[in-house]
Amino acid sequence: MEIELAINLVGLAISGFISRSAYLGYRALGSPNLLRLALAFVLIMGGFALISGSLFVQSDAGRAVFTAGLALQTAGYFFIAISHGLKSSFDFAPQKSTALLLIPLAATPFVIPGNSIEHLVRSISFILLVYVSIETMASYMQTMRSNTLMIGSGMGTLAVAELMAWYDFVFPGAFYIPSLVAKVAGFGLMFVPFYRLGLASGLGRLEKDAQ
Template sequence: MEIELAINLVGLVVSAMIGRFAFSGYATIGSPNLLRLTLAFVSIAAGFVLLIGALFVPSAYSRTIDTTGLAVQAVGYFFIAMSHGLKSSFDFAPRGAAYALIPLASTAFVIPGNSIEHLVRSISFILLVYVSIETLASYMQTMRTNTLMIGLGLGTLAVAELLAWYDFIFPGAFNYPAMVVKVAGFGLMFIPFSKFGLTSGLGRLENAE
């Protein structure tokens, strides 16, 4: 429990600080895009709060709270994808990428041990893969280090969700690795945001409206 608590606390602090940086950008230039990013990371931080809270309640309720926390974070990933998608027009981005990922959603219904948590993680994975592909495609055009780090961070988060997904098949084998990789993903994203790299944001914040 101590290890899980420590990892989630680090995730909470990092995601909350990224949200704070995004809000600073929104307060400065009033961009709706930055507001969506603020809401995204506030939602992700709130999810970490619920995940931490689940560690201190009776086991009869902890799974429900844990799943709720993951769902709240999935909402945050949706805001990131929406914020990015509204600004994307990349020549190098695979136009059908989002549609190619749709079949992955069906895995939540065919793998034994299906649950709401499993479905939530599948949705989070799809959103993160989509936005990481778009962001890395943007890097190919701009060659900006900040964009690359954010794209790698989003891709790392997708890997974390994939590891957690495999934990359904091999219970206990991937739980801690998934949490560590998840925090590492936010750490990669923290660096450009902490430098106030909002001019490149998700590859398109320089054109924030």
């Protein structure tokens, strides 16, 4: 329990810092995209808070709080995907973005292991994270910016974390801690560009927003 709590608190702190940086960017640049990203990381931070709190709640109520925390984080990933989609529409041809979106959607039958709410929430998170990581890495191939690479890598690591959590359903207890570590590592990778730049769009494109 102590290890789980510590890892989740680290994730809460990192997501809180990113949210604050995105909000400061919104105040400085007036970009609605930054405001959406600030909201996204507030939701992710709230998810970490609920997941941490679930460790102190017994039985089914604790599981419900845990699932609610995952749902909040999924909502945060959704806002990140929406923000990315709005910006990428100016950078990629619509056909290309649509084709990339089909890749994670095609994997859906292999991702959803059952019909429980927790399974469904994790599956949606995985799909959103894979979509954003693919789009961001495609952007990196065009811009070759290190910040874009780190954020794309971070989103990809978060997708791996969700996949490991899925395997934990199949092999209970075997992948839970590694999935938590991978999740925090993913946010840690995104923390670096935010720390380096102070402000960011959440997709490694601060320079473009500032123009």
